Amino acid sequence: MNPIKTLDYGHWVSGDDTQRKAFAKSLHDQLVELGFLKLKNYGMSDDYVDHLFNLTEEFFKLPYEDKKKIAYFHGPKLQRGWSSLGSEKSATLDSPENQSHADLHDAKEHFDCGAAEDAAYPNQWPDASAIDGFQHGIEHYFDQCQKIGLNLMEALEMGFDLPPRCLQTRFAEHASQLRLNHYPPIQAAKLKDGSTNRLWPHTDYGILTFLLQDTVGGLEIWDNVNQAGFIPVPTSPRREMIVNAGGTLERLTNDFLKAGLHRVVSPATADDEGMLPGRYSIAFFLHTSRTTSAAPLPSFISADHPSLYEDITTFEFERRRTEKTYKDEAPIANGQEQKEIAV
Structure with a gap:
């Protein structure tokens, strides 16, 4: 049986005390046991x-030159625009430090943005005339996800029996x-030769990730519950x-709660000799304020379980991770053409 359970968010935002407590417990249990x-x-x-x-499909159908105008300057900075x-x-994300993966490729392009009011790292948007309503639509979804994230932080406080608002105030x-x-x-065989994946096994580095995916398939998560290795996520x-x-x-x-390990591969039902269709997904990464400490909270430290992590800011933790993902690539903004993968 697939261990991924579906929770009714309505039970938290509009349920009675019994429903809210049950939701908080289920949220806690699912994240602690499975991470998903x-x-x-x-x-x-x-x-x-x-x-x-x-909107997502329209963006990636834009001409290369239009996307290149808002290309991300690769390096240890927050990602904004098109990669x-x-x-x-x-x-490279969950591999030893300084290990090069120049011959391991991701068969993926993506567009990143932050909050509209983030003046420190302004967003890069395609020309308004290129996609009608693109910026407004993406910003609106961003705001909705942020609200859901803060509500889930309140639920986690209840689930872990933490002091009220100890998580919420970090945002x-x-x-x-x-x-x-x-x-x-992409040719399915290309994902079998060990050099290319749609997305290699990794963990995300924020607080929570919210993902919407299409029906193509290929997303797999590590099953900590049944110790069954990677299992597909129903589409x-x-x-x-x-x-x-x-x-x-x-x-x-x-480490009372572990980040969820996942990857995107060829669906189990795919023909090994055929062509895999294009796949789209939309991911929102919930992050705390950048100056907030990423060290363990006092509630999770004891004599028997001392702190496992150094006291750095969440921004520094994110910066180190972002730097690893681009260390084998030169900036496209310096005039280099897009590096194509044989698909």
């Missing part, structure tokens, strides 16, 4: 989700990020939101 869950009834209609995917096919190296400033992913069509219904724990939450809980 699904949410339903989170306030977004099927039509709204379809609209988000339409070209294969430029990010997810294989005084908006530092969350949103990513649109496009995995172009239907598309409107269900997948939630996973990130590295910052792992640190704050001193």
